[in-house]
Each structure stands twice: as C-alpha cells, then as structure tokens.
Amino acid sequence: MRTIAAFLLSFVASTLAYTVLSPNHSNGWTNQGSQNLTWQRLSTDPLNFTVILDNQDVPDFEKEVLAIFVDGTTGFTQLDPYYYYEGWPTGSGFRVKLVKAGQYLDAVLAESEDFNIIDSTRITDPNL
Numbered sequence: 634m635r636t637i638a639a640f641l642l643s644f645v646a647s648t649l650a651y652t653v654l655s656p657n658h659s660n661g662w663t664n665q666g667s668q669n670l671t672w673q674r675l676s677t678d679p680l681n682f683t684v685i686l687d688n689q690d691v692p693d694f695e696k697e698v699l700a701i702f703v704d705g706t707t708g709f710t711q712l713d714p715y716y717y718y719e720g721w722p723t724g725s726g727f728r729v730k731l732v733k734a735g736q737y738l739d740a741v742l743a744e745s746e747d748f749n750i751i752d753s754t755r756i757t758d759p760n761l
C-alpha cells in the first residue's frame with residue numbers, strides 16, 4: 634500500500650509541476666490580437682508542450698490547439714487564434730491547458746485558473 638501511495642504521490646507531483654501564471658482569474662485575455670501566456674517550469678518537466686483552449690462553462694466547447702511544441706524553458710509565449718475564423722471566442726470559464734507535446738490532448742501537465750476573454754472593442758468604443 635505504502636509503495637502504491639508513494640508512487641501515486643510522485644505521479645501527482647510530477648504531473649503538476651508546470652504552473653500557469655497568466656491568464657488567470659483576475660487577468661484574462663481580450664479578443665484583440667496576440668495574447669500572452671506565462672508559466673513556471675521545474676527542471677524535471679518536459680521541455681515542451683502543446684497549448685489548448687478549453688471552456689468549463691460550455692458543455693460542447695470544442696477544445697482548440699493554440700500552439701504545438703512550445704519551448705517550456707522560456708516561461709512566456711504569445712498566442713494567436715489561428716483556428717478561429719472570426720478571432721478569439723469571448724465569454725467566461727475559459728481555461729488554458731498545457732498538455733504533453735505529441736500526445737493525446739488529455740495528457741494535461743497544467744491548467745490555468747478560469748478566466749474571461751473580453752471583447753475589448755466594446756470597452757474602447759462606447760458606440761458599440
């Protein structure tokens with residue numbers, strides 16, 4: 634039992650080592666252009682990862698891959714909505730997930746807090 638528990642603990646620890654710093658609950662994204670992703674990495678983490686966008690609030694939300702083989706050592710990357718014909722989706726309940734590069738999208742290394750993507754044209758232009 635003890636061995637199994639220790640194994641499970643080390644497994645949990647190693648899968649949770651990457652930490653997404655932003656976007657986060659208080660600092661989300663806008664739908665205007667490139668958006669920033671920042672994270673922390675431990676030396677034991679994989680060198681690279683795939684970034685996907687998910688939404689916890691929308692049951693049939695289609696996860697989208699935002700970037701592949703991101704260099705995990707840099708701690709920062711900018712993401713564009715390549716796969717969204719009309720730009721970023723907007724709303725609440727979004728989550729960015731870092732998943733193991735080259736594997737199924739459910740091999741999650743880390744995920745962000747829930748965050749909003751706001752339509753910033755509505756903020757900057759009071760006529761909209």
Ligand SMILES: *[C@@H]1O[C@H](CO)[C@@H](O)[C@H](O)[C@H]1NC(C)=O
Binds near residue numbers: 655656659660
């Ligand atoms: C949330 O993101 C902002 C902007 O990048 C950052 O300054 C802040 O430290 C982050 N908050 C947490 C809890 O990581």
Ligand SMILES: *[C@@H]1O[C@H](CO)[C@@H](O)[C@H](O)[C@H]1NC(C)=O
Binds near residue numbers: 668669
């Ligand atoms: C994203 O990062 C770039 C480069 O550091 C910075 O100039 C820009 O202000 C950042 N955008 C946001 C919304 O924080």
Ligand SMILES: *[C@@H]1O[C@H](CO)[C@@H](O)[C@H](O)[C@H]1NC(C)=O
Binds near residue numbers: 702
């Ligand atoms: C991604 O990381 C793995 C090891 O974690 C390495 O074998 C592979 O070469 C890296 N690929 C790229 C494109 O950086």
